[in-house]
Amino acid sequence: FSLYGVDDIMEPDCIARRAAFLQAHPECGLVRSNVWKIYAAAPRRKTRFLNHETASVANIFYEVLRNEISAFPIFFLFRIKDFFQLYPAKKIYPSRYTQDVQVVLPMVYAYPCGYLPECLGTYWHHPNSHSHAARTVQEKLELWRGWEDVWLRVLKEMAMPDTEREQCIDIVRRRFGGVAAFWQLVGHWQKLKTLPPEYVGKQYFIYGAGNEGQ
Numbered sequence: 001f002s003l004y005g006v007d008d009i010m011e012p013d014c015i016a017r018r019a020a021f022l023q024a025h026p027e028c029g030l031v032r033s034n035v036w037k038i039y040a041a042a043p044r045r046k047t048r049f050l051n052h053e054t055a056s057v058a059n060i061f062y063e064v065l066r067n068e069i070s071a072f073p074i075f076f077l078f079r080i081k082d083f084f085q086l087y088p089a090k091k092i093y094p095s096r097y098t099q100d101v102q103v104v105l106p107m108v109y110a111y112p113c114g115y116l117p118e119c120l121g122t123y124w125h126h127p128n129s130h131s132h133a134a135r136t137v138q139e140k141l142e143l144w145r146g147w148e149d150v151w152l153r154v155l156k157e158m159a160m161p162d163t164e165r166e167q168c169i170d171i172v173r174r175r176f177g178g179v180a181a182f183w184q185l186v187g188h189w190q191k192l193k194t195l196p197p198e199y200v201g202k203q204y205f206i207y208g209a210g211n212e213g214q
Contacts, residue, residue: 001080003073003103007124014120018077021114028057029082029111030104032075035121049123051075054115061109065171071104074121078103082111093153097146105154137187141180148176 002015014033021031037049052068054060063069083103084090092102107113151172155165188196 001083002077003099005074005129007126007129008072008074009122009124011120011122015077017116017118017120018114021116022077022079025057025114027112028079028114030076030078030107031114031116032060032069032077033116033118033120035072035074035123036119037123037125039125040127046122048119049075053117054113056115057112058115059108060113061105062171064105064108065168067175071100072123073100073103074123076104076107076113078107079111083107086110093150093157095146095150095153097143098150101147101150101154105151106158109158109160137183137190140183144176144179144183148172151176 002010002018004010018031018033022028025031034051035049036046038046049070051070052060052063054063054069060069064071069075086106092099095102152169155168155172158165160168185196
């Protein structure tokens with residue numbers, strides 16, 4: 001099965017190509033491909049979504065955890081049997097912020113993921129979609145805190161050793177803490193048109209995929 005949002009488009013052979021891969025690789029619980037990214041303001045300009053390249057079969061849990069590989073469901077096709085091994089009650093943690101993480105994160109922890117380098121879908125960046133409609137700094141902070149809550153909740157419910165769980169939770173808190181600090185800095189700049197003294201004269205390296213790379 002696949003999950004697609006209002007801003008996702010499949011290539012005509014997307015499902016067939018991914019399904020054929022899963023049939024040929026029974027050890028994989030899911031498969032991903034690359035996708036195009038298009039901004040609604042410039043629909044004729046296509047760029048490849050920046051994601052970490054891997055072998056054709058790989059364990060990608062920590063790449064997803066660090067957002068080096070996106071958890072957007074447009075990238076994935078999931079094997080139903082393997083998914084219901086993880087969710088026998090057929091329920092995931094409900095959140096208005098995202099359903100992507102609840103599906104992707106447990107699957108990439110439990111199973112190897114296949115990889116097709118071709119772009120088999122398109123992610124449309126709509127400025128008024130739920131993920132991008134936040135305009136003020138406070139709205140953006142609320143959105144990121146909502147996403148962080150989902151990541152932490154899913155990790156706390158996953159079956160894994162406690163030591164590893166704490167390490168994973170620390171990775172997520174550091175990741176989202178850095179983004180929150182960035183938006184707080186933006187808010188300071190918007191109000192005062194200057195940087196706090198402790199930020200002046202330093203060099204910064206901003207990293208991440210998708211919105212985090214802004």
